[in-house]
Amino acid sequence: MKLKTFPGGLHPPDNKKWTADKAVEDCPLPEELIIPLSQHIGAPAEVCVEKGDRVLKGQVIGRAKGFVSVPVHASTSGEVVAVEPRPHAWGKDLPAVVIRPDGEDALEGLEGADPASLGIDEIRDRIRDAGVVGMGGATFPTHVKLCPPEEKPIDTLVLNGVECEPYLTADHRLMLEETEKVLDGIDILRRVLGVSRAIVGIEANKPDAIETMARAGASRDIEVAALEVKYPQGAEKQLIKALTGREVPSGGLPMDVGVVVQNVGTAAAVSDAVMRGLPLVERIATVSGSAVAEPKNLRVRVGTPLRHMVEFCGGLVGEPAKIIMGGPMMGLAQLSLEVPATRGTSGLLLFSEKDVARSPEGPCIRCGRCVQVCPARIMPTTIAAYARLDMADEAEGYGALDCIECGCCAYTCPAAIPLVQAIRHAKAAILAKRRKV
Structure with a gap:
């Protein structure tokens, strides 16, 4: 099979072997959940709870402010112990709701629905109200992507199952362990966009995911394409070029060439939101790197401190020289482990001193x-x-x-x-x- 790809790019060592074969484990709740009101591109949510309030899992604690915004929900039931700025992945303290779990994990009464019984606007509203954002790390509100202007008709839905960043295996495990949920989400996204063509792009270093998704998707007329192992194969414009041959113009968006791109994790979150009435309060994240005792794939609640995730993975091996939220190529370096996981936390990487390059900057040698x-x-x-x-x-x-x-x-x-x-x-x-x- 000839693998599809795009011009340029490179292939850094993928280092996925530490977690690729490890099933997702549920990370236990921490003593405190720190839930930021800024977890997405666009206007941050506006807090609507106070210190001392009791909240239920899935309850709105921050209302959306405007069209390019989504609400924020409590990740479990418990008491609001603070509403104040706390450390954030973006490098500064930002407003957050701090919840002390009560151990009951009581869920607010949410109702799922058969997508076929809902209108298109109702489905979009459910996706927005559930706080669904791009799960590949970009965190752009999903309902906005599902509202293309009439003058830009969409004919193709592209699903990003590439996960080209080294070390990360969260999407890989999702496609293997929750295949039907991902496919249900794809069907819902197709219905909202009014398209029949859906292509799932997966890199060739995940042959089990390619086989699983292709076999399950065949009866739903969902295509699965194997892609060359090359970074940044999962970038929107590069993925569109590889899968469709279309080139998004300079300064343009995928919708300019009739395409909408969504991550496979986003598709799973859409399925939860519409069919089960579950807001986005947890996600799968990879914890890996040479400074982690036992790398794992974790299902983690939004607001879980990074330190708690590391402790569940056996703790640290020495003092980490570098902490990265996300992948090593495009992730955000962190100053401490007190930062909480957000909806966009696809991974947490910790590296020992020996694995951190510290070459001094030199002059450009015009090598090209x-x-x-x-x-x-x-x-x-x-x-x-x-x-x-x-x-x-x-x-x-x-x-x-x-x-x-x-x-x-x-x-x-x-x-x-x-x-x-x-x-x-x-x-x-x-x-x-x-x-x-």
Whole structure:
């Protein structure tokens, strides 16, 4: 079978062997859940509970503020012990609701429904009210993606089962262990979008997931495509190119080429929201890395402190030199383990000193490796040079805004130049200038 792929990219060691064959385990509830009101792209939720309130699992504790926003729910039943800023994955303290679990895990009375009995608007409302966001890490509100404008008709739904980031195996295990839930979610998404074609893209290093999904999806007319093992195969534009041959234009969105992309985890959350009435209060996350005693795949409640997740995995092996929420290529470095897991926490990686590269930055040697691997087909070193000179217009002319911040350029750079950081600086300057116009 010829594997599908896209131009550019690279193949870092995937290091998935530590958890790929480990079934998902339920992480026990911690003594305190710290549930941030900012867990998605868009306006943060507005708190609607107070200290001293008793809440039930699934109860709304933060209301959505606007269309590009979703509510936040209690991850278990218990007492609200604080509503205050707490450490957040984004690097600063942000408002959160702190809940002390009562051990009952009492669920608020939510009702599931047969999707066939619901109208399209009712399904979208259920997805929004359940707080479903992109589970691949982007956390864009799912109901917004399901409202394409009439002038941009959609004909294809693409499901991202790629999980191209090294170490992460959460989506892999989801596709193996909750196959029917994922497929139910795909059917619901197809119905909302009014499309019949659905393609699930999975990298070839997950042959068991490819076989399982293809066998189960055949009766539902859901395609499964095997993809070359290459990073960033799971990026939206690159995935669309690999699976459909269509190219999203510069500055455009998938809907510009008739496609909507959703993560397989998002599909499972959609199924829970519509068919079972369950809001998004838990997710699967991989805990791995050389500083973890026993790497695992965990089903973890939103708001669980990272330290609690590590303790359930046997604790630390020495002092970690680096902590990353997400994958090593695009994840967010963390300063401590007091940060809570959110709806976008696909993984938690902890590395020992021996596994952390600390090469000093050198001068660009004009080798062109960054250009060769760039999936966006831009010139990272040139844009970075303009960024350092605060020449935003020139950086924009070289396509800075097309950068997807995948990190391929920095990974392959022999001079250890922090190219992604420089390009982010350029993008911020370009957008700030546009806002002033």
